[in-house]
Amino acid sequence: MAQTVLLDVSGVLYQGSRAVPGAVQALSRLRAAGRQVRCLTNSTRQPKRRIMGKLRDLGFGIQPEEVFTPVAAALAWLERTGHSPHLLVHPALEEEFQDCKGGGPPAVVVGDAGPAFCYENMNRAFRVLLEGAPLLALADNRVFMDEDGRLSLDAGPFIKALEFASAAKPKLFGKPDPEFFRAAVASTGCSPQQAAMIGDDAESDVAGALAAGLAAGYLVRTGKYRDGDETRFDPQPTATAADVLEAVDRLLAQDGA
Incomplete structure (x- = not known):
């Protein structure tokens, strides 16, 4: 069971100035199911305070300690x-x-x-x-x-x-460095085998997380995703979903939640 869920930010939770449809609901479902959440972003065009401000403005109840940046x-x-x-x-x-x-x-x-x-x-x-x-x-x-x-x-x-x-x-220092994923997971008190990743980048997010020892990696078809990404890099995704809400639903169903 994935006790900790890591999520990419841009392209998964929001795109441009708007939240990805269903993303706020997806985060709420994870919390309601007792899962710990960490957001991992490779975005380096703005400081963390602006990323936090944007997440909050879009309705995501994210705390500073839940966001990891390189x-x-x-x-x-x-x-x-x-x-x-x-x-x-x-x-x-x-x-x-x-x-x-x-x-x-x-x-x-x-x-x-x-x-x-x-x-x-x-x-x-x-x-x-x-x-x-x-x-x-x-x-x-x-x-x-x-x-x-x-x-x-x-x-x-x-x-x-x-x-x-x-x-x-x-x-x-950022994804797909294994230590970046492991540090985020360790902050929740879990092991990599108790964690899953949801991202739109098949290489840095998903293959990187799986190579770091996480139990599962879900690729979403939003953000930078392009047709065929799920087969371009190894390890390949555990599953591919339309968006983060579908990925969360599949993850929770897999865990029997």
Whole structure:
């Protein structure tokens, strides 16, 4: 039985400025069935406070401790190692790093920088990497569903370009890093074998969760999903559902709830 359910945020709970139909109801059903909920997002164009604000405005009763972002893990790494961040991130995300201590050796931190992925900024980060700085990837997704309803380049292609040019091996902090999933599950007191994932990204969300040892991974046909995604990556989804509400119904039925 899945005592803990991890959910992706963008494309699963909301898309653009609207909640995915049935998503608020799905979350309520999980809570009513006694399941613990954690939201895992690779979104790095805005700080956690804005993600929280949007979830609450759309009717999701989510608490801050229930939302996991790659930035928190990266900040802990910077504090632990004494590195100072050389940021290649969206301007809106920079506030998350304002309390970092300066003076330490640099570490290049890359998120979905959007328009900030210009040649000058990429080349500046490349040169820092050439001097031996580690490369920290907040996420390495290939694409994301943009506000206009079409796919756009995510951080992954730009991280690959920096890796190719500098030969630096990126350290990943978001999905599909196994420790990202396990940390979220551990926060509920459960084991990965007692958890399930619901996401719209067959590679980062679902295959990543299953590779991390979670008991089940449900792929929803909302957000960035495209026909055939369920067979493109291994491990393949436990099941594919029309949306998060159907995925929750199937998960609870499977558990006999």
